[in-house]
């Protein structure tokens with residue numbers, strides 16, 4: 537694998553003297569926050585199939601759902617728990633006994649319990665004082681620990697909470713037995729520098745692993761997750777295809793490939809399974825992957841312009857940061873009005889037609905002219921179009 541941190545002087549220098557973990561744990565919440573994407577509702581069977589796929593992909597934790605939300609949800613989570621997957625199975629629970637009991641009944645390995653801490657949530661949603669919120673969190677964590685279950689604790693809307701109070705909440709959570717604390721950027725207001733600052737501050741006080749959960753309201757979820765890792769966060773919450781509430785969550789495929797290929801950080805992900813996992817999730821959620829989506833989009837390794845296609849055909853890394861096969865993708869040379877002769881020659885070869893052997897130079901020039909003319913009409917030229925043009929020109 538190409539590791540930019542080792543090969544790129546600028547990146548290497550920029551990351552010097554940071555306490556970046558060697559290994560980062562991937563907590564997948566496609567089946568929980570991802571399923572909270574407006575309009576998405578998975579059947580228990582679909583959830584089970586996705587869970588198996590995520591396990592196969594190598595995620596460390598699968599947040600299988602929010603058990604208290606429905607009977608179907610409980611059925612799916614129970615089944616996922618009974619599969620004995622390699623990944624730890626986690627269930628979400630508000631810091632209330634009823635939610636926790638239902639999660640325990642599902643047989644999860646880890647309970648992700650949360651309560652909001654920001655002034656907005658304290659005043660308008662919970663109508664509770666700072667002290668009351670700490671008491672509720674502590675009681676919930678202690679109750680889960682009494683059942684011998686691992687606890688991940690989140691202060692919802694952490695990034696809009698007063699830093700001193702937030703630190704106190706997390707310290708009390710750890711004292712109560714939380715095994716890991718998670719820092720949600722619930723409405724995605726962080727910027728990378730601020731996220732780095734926050735995690736760095738928390739690291740001074742908190743002695744259990746720190747996780748982050750970034751929303752993408754300003755398109756910064758992946759960047760903020762990476763900034764958290766630069767400050768020492770050991771776990772990142774993400775979803776396949778960046779699904780999630782509103783603008784979504786940090787996209788797993790982008791976080792993982794950045795961690796592994798740019799920073800050289802270890803994860804357990806089998807990267808060559810990323811594309812097929814993305815496709816499966818897209819199929820069941822019925823949320824299309826945008827073509828220009830990094831890593832798993834149809835255009836992520838597609839080249840149309842003559843200059844790029846020529847470069848890539850001469851040496852793939854000229855216009856590709858990583859080989860497409862590394863993420864289960866393939867290179868696509870797209871023909872259109874920007875296409876150059878090298879790309880058309882390569883496409884013809886792919887279709888079994890060799891210039892100079894099966895067709896002469898004049899015929900080739902005519903084919904190039906017609907392909908560009910089709911592109912000029914605003915059309916994406918398909919293989920079928922090329923075959924028809926060749927047939928017409930060659931006879």
Ligand code: KIV
Nearest residue numbers: 650690692693720722
């Ligand atoms: O975004 C969020 O705050 C959440 C919590 C449940 C952790 O998803």
Ligand code: ZN
Nearest residue numbers: 569720722749
């Ligand atoms: Zn969330």
